[in-house]
Amino acid sequence: MTIHSAKGLEFANVFIVGLEENIFPSPMCTTARELEEERRLLYVAITRAEKRCFITNAKSRWRYGKLVFSSPSRFIHEIDVRYMALRENGSLFNETKTADFDRPVARVSPSPLQSHSRLQALHTPSTTISAGGNSNIVASDGLKSGSIIEHQRFGIGTVDFLEGEGDNLKATVTFENVGRKVLLLKFARYKIKF
Numbered sequence: 001m002t003i004h005s006a007k008g009l010e011f012a013n014v015f016i017v018g019l020e021e022n023i024f025p026s027p028m029c030t031t032a033r034e035l036e037e038e039r040r041l042l043y044v045a046i047t048r049a050e051k052r053c054f055i056t057n058a059k060s061r062w063r064y065g066k067l068v069f070s071s072p073s074r075f076i077h078e079i080d081v082r083y084m085a086l087r088e089n090g091s092l093f094n095e096t097k098t099a100d101f102d103r104p105v106a107r108v109s110p111s112p113l114q115s116h117s118r119l120q121a122l123h124t125p126s127t128t129i130s131a132g133g134n135s136n137i138v139a140s141d142g143l144k145s146g147s148i149i150e151h152q153r154f155g156i157g158t159v160d161f162l163e164g165e166g167d168n169l170k171a172t173v174t175f176e177n178v179g180r181k182v183l184l185l186k187f188a189r190y191k192i193k194f
Contacts, residue, residue, distance in 0.1 A: 003045045014049035016042070020057045020070040042075050064155070065177035137162040139169060139185055143192055152189035154178050 018024060025038040046053050057072045138144045139162065147159045157175035164170050169185045183190070 003041050006048050007044055010048055010050050012049075012051045014045065014053045015056065016045050016053065017056045018058070019055050019073040019076055021073055022070065024073050025075070039075060039078075137165075137169070139171075141192065143171060143185070147192055148194040149173065149190040150193050151175065151183070154181060156193070157181070 019042075024042065025035055029035045029038055046055075055076060057076070058070060060067055060069045062068070136145075143149070143159060143162070145159055145161050148156065149159060150156050151173070154173075154175045155177050157173040160172045160174055160180070162169060162171050167186050171183045171185055171188070172180060173183060174180045
């Protein structure tokens with residue numbers, strides 16, 4: 001559940017996952033006021049726990065099809081150590097030297113699902129394009145079947161077909177990294193590349 005939806009509730013154990021820089025706090029926090037709001041939100045999450053609160057962060061994760069190395073959230077360092085269970089060696093984190101980041105293959109234990117080509121195969125649609133769309137529709141901005149677009153969130157993709165009209169005009173797009181998506185053009189944030 002989201003932290004916002006947990007307000008007013010209590011649980012014996014609470015798990016807060018993804019407490020990393022550029023996730024929590026969000027990279028969208030650009031002012032001190034926004035950062036303080038994120039800090040308050042973490043306080044809400046922690047205080048939902050009646051007995052124990054587990055805080056986790058990953059050293060690396062896949063984001064938008066790329067392996068990204070991350071560091072623990074600054075908020076973790078702000079928590080008084082009196083309220084935290086320390087590791088046996090007395091440190092909060094199993095610190096990683098930056099030299100290890102030069103060898104990402106050694107840091108990630110590869111499994112069949114973690115190889116990039118395998119991920120691509122998982123996201124690539126195996127079905128043919130539906131005949132439900134119309135290849136003759138052209139949007140008011142010139143978007144049409146076969147156009148190459150760059151979406152703010154999904155990246156580069158090719159428009160398979162358009163369907164609907166007016167405010168209900170939708171584009172079915174196959175993106176390089178995330179596969180096929182249907183976009184309601186009225187809300188989609190994209191640029192036509194070609």
